[in-house]
Every structure is written in structure tokens, then in C-alpha cells.
Amino acid sequence: MQTTNVDVLVIGAGPAGSIAASIINKAGYKVRIVEKEKFPRFVIGESLLPRVMDHLEEAGLLEAVKRAGFQEKFGAKFVRGDEVCDFNFKDQFSKGWNWTWQVPRGQFDKILSETAASMGVDVQHEMAVKDIKFHGTDSITTVVNKEGVEEQIGAKFIVDASGYGRVIPRMFGLDKPSNFDPRKTHFTHFKDLKRPEGIDGNRITVVVHQQRTWIWIIPFSNGITSVGFVADPQFFKDYPEDAVERMRGIINSDVHTKERFGDAEMVFEPRTIEGYAISTKQLYGDGFILCGNTTEFLDPVFSSDVTFAMESGNDLMFPGGMKVIYMKFSSLKIQTQKLKNKFVQY
Ligand SMILES: Cc1cc2nc3c(=O)[nH]c(=O)nc-3n(C[C@H](O)[C@H](O)[C@H](O)COP(=O)(O)OP(=O)(O)OC[C@H]3O[C@@H](n4cnc5c(N)ncnc54)[C@H](O)[C@@H]3O)c2cc1C
Numbered sequence: 001m002q003t004t005n006v007d008v009l010v011i012g013a014g015p016a017g018s019i020a021a022s023i024i025n026k027a028g029y030k031v032r033i034v035e036k037e038k039f040p041r042f043v044i045g046e047s048l049l050p051r052v053m054d055h056l057e058e059a060g061l062l063e064a065v066k067r068a069g070f071q072e073k074f075g076a077k078f079v080r081g082d083e084v085c086d087f088n089f090k091d092q093f094s095k096g097w098n099w100t101w102q103v104p105r106g107q108f109d110k111i112l113s114e115t116a117a118s119m120g121v122d123v124q125h126e127m128a129v130k131d132i133k134f135h136g137t138d139s140i141t142t143v144v145n146k147e148g149v150e151e152q153i154g155a156k157f158i159v160d161a162s163g164y165g166r167v168i169p170r171m172f173g174l175d176k177p178s179n180f181d182p183r184k185t186h187f188t189h190f191k192d193l194k195r196p197e198g199i200d201g202n203r204i205t206v207v208v209h210q211q212r213t214w215i216w217i218i219p220f221s222n223g224i225t226s227v228g229f230v231a232d233p234q235f236f237k238d239y240p241e242d243a244v245e246r247m248r249g250i251i252n253s254d255v256h257t258k259e260r261f262g263d264a265e266m267v268f269e270p271r272t273i274e275g276y277a278i279s280t281k282q283l284y285g286d287g288f289i290l291c292g293n294t295t296e297f298l299d300p301v302f303s304s305d306v307t308f309a310m311e312s313g314n315d316l317m318f319p320g321g322m323k324v325i326y327m328k329f330s331s332l333k334i335q336t337q338k339l340k341n342k343f344v345q346y
Contacts, residue, residue, distance in 0.1 A: 001142075002151045006032045006122070009141055009155035011129050011168075014043065015052075015306050016292025017161030018112035019313035021121045022059035024159075031121055032153065034143050036128040036165065039113055040106030043163070044187060044273070046218050046226050047204050047303035048073065050089050050097035055310035064115040065108065070101035071202055071221040076303070079256060080208035102204060102218050104189075104226075127151075129167050132158065137287035156287075161313060163293040169280045178277040183299060184236060185276075187228025188247055189267035192219060194260045206301060207256045214301060215257060227251070227261055230299065233274060243270040 010021045013035035024031045056062040075088035089098040101108075117123040124143075130150070131142040141153045160168040169175045195201040207215040213231035220226070229235075229250050239249040247270040251257045277297045283290050292309030 003140075003154060004032070004151065005154040006030045007155070008032075008157045008159060009034065009139070009153050010159045010161055012036075012160070012162040012165065012292075012294075013039065013113040013116075013123060013125070014109055014161060014163050014292060014309065015112060016163070016294075016309035016313040017159070018061065018109070018116045019055050019059045019310045020159045020161055020291060021123075022061060022116045022119060023314060025116070025119060025121045026060065032155075033113065033116070033121060033123045034127045034129060034141075034153070035113065035123065035125050036162075038125050039110040041109070042268075043105045043109065044185075044226075044228070044271075045300065045306050046105055046220070047076075047102050047216070047300075048100040049303055049307040050092075050100045051307050052310050053097040053100055055314045058314060059116075060119055061112055061115050064111050065101070068103075068107065068111055069221055070103045070108070071219060072099055073102050073204060074099045075203065077200070077203055077205045078208075079205060102220060104220055104222070104224070129162070132168070132171060134287050139287050158288040159313075160288060160290045160294050161292045161309075163309075164276065166278065166280075166294050168288055168290060169278075169294060172285075174281045176279040176281045178279045178296060180277045180299065182233060182275050183230055183277070184233040184272065184274040185228055185230045186236060186243075186246060186250065186270055186272050187216075187226065188270040189224045189226050190261050190264040191267065192223060192225035192260070193264065195219060195223070195225065196260075204303070205256070207254065209250075209254050215254065216300070217257070217260075224267055225261075227257065230301070236272075243272070246270065 007029040008024050008031045010017045010031060010033045013033050017033055021031045021033050053062065056065055075086065078085040078087065092098055113123050126146040127143045129141055130144050133140045139155050139158055141155060142150055143153060144150050202219050205217040209215050213229065213235050216226065216228050218226040236246065239246045244266065251261050279296045280290060283295055291312035293305065298304060
């Protein structure tokens, strides 16, 4: 079996993996991403926060994303019955970016991984991690491509950014039940032909449908709008089993979605995800660190998780000065403790 050696192996080319790999590469280390899917691939999580702009800039990915012409996002509108809360990023308490984007993630993540590759990161798509063996802090990872051909990758450090794949937590029994109540989501993309004129047409709207049930409406610049419901699992029992009928039923039950999306064409059959918040017993160990969704996941009501994914992808490094992956060095414990504290604060 062919064996390649790298300094750092990154699992997953989502936002966490692409940011981490770009920064590690910029620091002069040999880094390789292995990604199970061919991009563009669908993933949910389309509304960003301004903090991501800092991470994209630092990783050298910002200009490429700017060129894509994604829908700009300057804030959010929260609606409950007749009450409206306008939230504008420019009303910020600190300096920094006051806008960001709403993005179809397939396209966004493809730009990130392609730009990382153009900067020298070795990105391998359609290659899934099958097995990892640690020898101290060194590791040998067995990966398999779509033809079933296996390869081994020797690494001094692994960054697990496999998101919902949760490669290391699953493989090493680190999964832990979340403290969050189980939640379920049902979502699709609509051809948004009745998009309102002006600012309301283009900005994200979060609607409180009923207690513990909310709706996201995320317009993209391509005329498509993402709509999804997040609720306790029993909420969905009042609606048909069929995915399309279920979506129509819920859309038509809410005054804020009925007129705009009641008869709108769906771009794909609505999907359901349930129990997506899984925690982990540890965020790092000898020779590896988890970042992004691999670590846990919050209810997406404030669009925070891609930001956390990038934040954790970026914070793998020493702050300031020459950035160095902390791999096996003495400050590993200090740095990981800092990262851990950060997650506890979240
Ligand atoms: C209903 C819902 C709505 C959401 N809305 C938002 C939102 O509006 N805004 C927001 O910021 N976030 C949102 N999120 C969260 C968002 O989906 C995630 O936080 C984000 O995708 C995490 O990025 P990541 O890089 O950690 O993982 P991902 O984007 O999931 O990337 C992980 C990558 O790892 C790859 N992978 C998996 N297993 C393997 C393997 N064995 N080998 C190799 N590669 C592998 C996968 O193919 C994938 O490409 C939402 C989530 C849900 C459930």
C-alpha cells in the first residue's frame, strides 16, 4: 500500500478544515486534506456572521469568496406574530466587519477548498478516512478512494474537521450525549419568484412559528431561498410523512411563509435531520484536535456554527507572531486549554 507522509492531516474540507489547512500551510507545514465527497456537495448552514470575514482574510480565502457575488448580509430580521426585531450588524459595540454573506454552501465550500488548493494545500476529494492508528502523537491513517483503492498517510498531527462525520469521536468512542434537547429540522430550497422588493426580500428572516419552533428564510443572490423549520421532533407528527407534503403543510400553516412559498417550486425534495447535536468527551488528545461541528453543535437560530467552525479552525495556531501548529510542542496543553475555555464560554 502506498504511504505518504505529511506534517498535518486534515479530515474534511468544510469551512473548519479549509481554514485550518490554509493557515497551517501558510505557516510552512506540509498539510493534506482528505475529503469524502466530490465538491460541490450539499450541506446545510447558509447564513454567516461578520466574524467569518476575519478568518477568511487571515487564511487568504476572502478575495476568492468576494468574487463569487454571494448575497450580502447586513443583519437579520426576527419576527414573532406582529412583533419585529431588526438586528443590524452596524450597531456593533466593537470595531470590525459589519457585514457578511448568505451562501449556498455547496458553492461556498468549493471555493474555500479550491482556493486552499491553489495556495499549496494538497486537497484530495472522494477519499474517506477508514482507520487511524496512533503511535504516541504520530499516526497512520488509512484512506480509501471511490475506486476502493486504499492508501496510508503518516502524520505528525491530525485535525478532525469532519463535521457530522465525527471521524475521531466515533472511531475512538469519544461521543457523548448532548445536553441540548433533541431537535429536528425539515428544509428545502425554493425558487423565490415572490421575493419582496427592497431590503426585506434579500435579508435573512427568522420567524418564531410557535413556542420552540422557528423558521429560517435565507435568500441567496441566485434567486433561490432556503427555508427550514426547527422544532421538537413531536411537532412534525401533526404533518404528513411525505417530505413534500409535509413541507407544504407547514409552509401553509404560517402567515409569514404561506403567501411567498405556498406554491413555490422546490429545488430538491425537502430533507430532514434529527438529533444533530452530539457532544464529545474530549476536544483534543495526543496527536489530534477536533474542530468545527465535530465538537458539538448549537441550535442554528443565530447562524453561529460556521463562524465557530472557522474560529476553531483558526485557533489551532499560536496567536500573533509567527504562526506555528502546536503539534507536539510543550505549549500544546496551554493552547488546547485556551481552546477548551473558549468552547466552554460558548
Ligand atoms: C438545521 C441546521 C441549520 C444550520 N444553519 C446554519 C446557519 O444558518 N449558519 C451557520 O453558521 N451554521 C448553520 N448550521 C451549522 C452548519 O451546518 C455547520 O456548523 C457547519 O457546516 C460546520 O462546518 P464544518 O467545517 O465543521 O463541517 P462540514 O461543513 O460538515 O464539513 C465536514 C466535511 O467532512 C467530510 N467528511 C465527513 N466524514 C469524512 C471522512 N470519513 N473522511 C473524509 N471526509 C469526511 C464531509 O464530507 C464534509 O465535507 C446549521 C446546521 C443545521 C443542522
